[in-house]
Amino acid sequence: MKKIFTLLFLCIFSYG
Numbered sequence: 001m002k003k004i005f006t007l008l009f010l011c012i013f014s015y016g
Helices: 002-015
Strands: none
16 A cells, blocks of 8 residues: 555656
8 A cells, every 4th residue: 555655646746
């Protein structure tokens, strides 16, 4: 489940 969280963070960071 930690991988999904990391993926979400990466997506947000990429957008920011």
